[in-house]
Amino acid sequence: MSAQPAAPPAAEPMTHREVLESLSGLLLVLFVAMISGTIVSVALPQIIGALNGSQSQYTWVVTASLLASTASTPIWGKLADLFNKKLLLQISIVIFMIGSLACGFAQNTGQVIAFRALQGLGMGALQILAQVIIAAMISPKERGRYNGYLGAVIAVATVGGPLLGGLIADVSWLGWRWCFFIAVPFTIAAFVLLAKTLHLPTVRRPDVSIDYWGATLIAVGVSVLLIWVTFVGDSFAWASWQTAAMAGGGVLLLAAATWVESRVREPIVPLHVIRRRTPALAIVASLSVGMAMFGGAVFLGQYFQIGRGYGPTSAGLLTIPMMLGVLVSSTISGRMVSASGRTKPYILTGLVVLLAGFAGLATIDHATPMVLVSAYMLAVGVGVGMSMQNLVLVIQNTVPLSEIGAASGAVTFFRSLGGTVGVSVLGAVLANRVATGIAEGLAKAGIPVHGTGAAAGGLNLAAMPEPVKAIVRAAYGDATGHIFLVSAAITAVGLVAAAFLKPARLRDSLDLPASPAEDQTPAAV
Structure with a gap:
């Protein structure tokens, strides 16, 4: 890779005040991206029911945005290494806002899925560019503290999303369409704030090449x-x-x-980075965390509403233990990482707790006491909070500043890929188990399958007779535990990968002093 000219402004780190001013805009951008996924999760049963969709379409409303986000993440990361980061961020905000508006006006599930893909394109850009810009302003050691703020914002968005989505879905004069429209004022505010506060030097490269x-x-x-x-x-x-x-x-x-x-x-996914031991192991662990983040949020909301009979607002409130775990653990572990300069102990602890949480969720059915479900969700949240951002930090610590976008894009890509594959696989497992459970329940009750709308996986419970509705609820409640058993198995793989991470101290400088050999990081501890 050819050397790029050094920009004088980049030689001196930004002051704490300058960092906080720019960080406020970046965190708002990240909040917008994250809340767009979680605000829909609780309202999805109502959205799919209103549009007469099926369980497969339910999964694809989530998968479409995740897939677009996943596929585009490394592209945005590479573009951030080549072009003006602020301009790219502004473009992604506009794409996201257009996608959100289009989703709100959709007339059938096919349109929702298509427009969610457009929204996902913007989501992927916002998530990776926020991390890349923070990495361009702050050294890895100091970044641990700011990554704690990052994790806290993700947690607040994840907590607030289901709650806000449930409230919107329950208010008759708003309706589920406002779950998409509500993102627009946030995106406008973020655009204006970043235009005023974010000032980064632009490094122009004459040999730009996009793969x-x-x-x-x-x-x-x-x-x-x-x-x-x-x-x-x-x-x-x-x-x-x-x-x-x-x-x-x-x-x-x-x-x-x-x-x-x-x-x-100029590869989109830098193989010379991900072939190294530390990034490769961190990526494997990130796959499991991705599945935890997305799978838990998507299917727990459905479990509470369809499997347990709660309304959208109550379902949002019931997810608070998991999100509280993310909020507290990400903030505390971020500060401890900055203080100690170590990441591996917190990643390992987080993945152990995450595995325990999934193992607990694998035992739930339609009659499990809610206290137990809440305890398992809290464990999942703590595990995600301790491991998610620290795995990104591990990889950022091993690459020079000129490759920070591609490296961050790679780990975020694989984490999002884990979430995308996780939602698809878990959705397929859930759909199969639900179809079997409904068919068996209908047969035992002596109810004919045809004409009930349940055997095909329909989610419009309001249109079903009470006996059929009870069978469908029990089928969903009993099937949910099986998908978290799969999640527990994949988390175990991530834990093994993290155990082989090489312990290293986070560097104090923005850039590496020289091009290091494979996995050459500051002094090991």
Whole structure:
């Protein structure tokens, strides 16, 4: 990679006041991106029910935005290394706002899914660019404290999202469409605030090269595999030509993407970074955290409403233990990381607690005491809060400032990929278990399957007779534990990967003093 000219303003770190002024705008941007996902999670049963959607469509309303966000994250990260970061951030805010408005005006589930993909494109940009810009302003050691703020904002958005979404869905004169419209004033406020407060030097490179082929192959390959996961076992058998075509085709596309990434000058996913031991292990651990973040938020809201019979507002309130765990643990662990310069102890502790939380959630059914469910959710929240941002910090600590965007994009890409694959896989498992549970329940009750709307996975409970509604609720409640058993298994893999991370102290400088050899970090502890 050719050397880029040093910009004089970057030589001196920003003052604490300058950092806080810019950070306020960045945190608002991150809040907007995160709340857009969680505000919909509790209202989704009502949205899909109102539009007469199915369980598969329920999953794809979430997956569409995650997929677009995942596929575009490394592209935005690379663009941040090549172009003006502030301009890119402003463009992403506009994309996100257009997607939010379009979702609010959607007339069927197909339109919601399509516009959620557009919204996800902006979400991916906002999440990665906020992290990249913070990394360009603050050294890794000091960044631990600010990453604590970052985690706190994510937690507040995650706490406030379900609550706000539930309230909006319950207010008749607002309705679920305002779950999308509500993001618009936040995006406008963030745009104005950043225009006034964010001032970064622009480094212009004459040899800019963007890997469009790699980006396209990654996006298409991941999409094909997720579509296969969604429909296999339902629309077609595991051993079928469709499986061979879609699974094999997806793997070939990703193999081609890997080949392209190893040949181009400016790869979207920097293989020379993720081949190193520390980034590779951190990425594996990030996959499990991604599944925890997205899978928990998406399916617990559905469990409370459909499986337990709570309304949207109550379902939002019931998710508070998990979000409180994220808020407290991310803030405290962020400060402790900055004070000690170490990350591995907090990542390991977080993943152990996360595994325990998922193991507990794997035991729930439609009659589990809510005290137990809350305790398990609290453990999941604590685990996510201690590990999520620290895994990004581990990778940022191993690369020079010129590669911070691509490296941050890579770890965020794989974390989002974990969430995307997790939602698809868990959704497919849930749909299968629910369909089986409903069919068995209807058969035992002597109710004919045809005409109930339940056997196909319909979520419009209001249109079902009371006996059928009770069977559907029990099926959803009993099936939810199975998906968290899968999550626990994947978290165990992440824990093993984190155990092999090489302990290292976070550096005090913004940039590495020289191009290091593989995994050459400051003194190990």
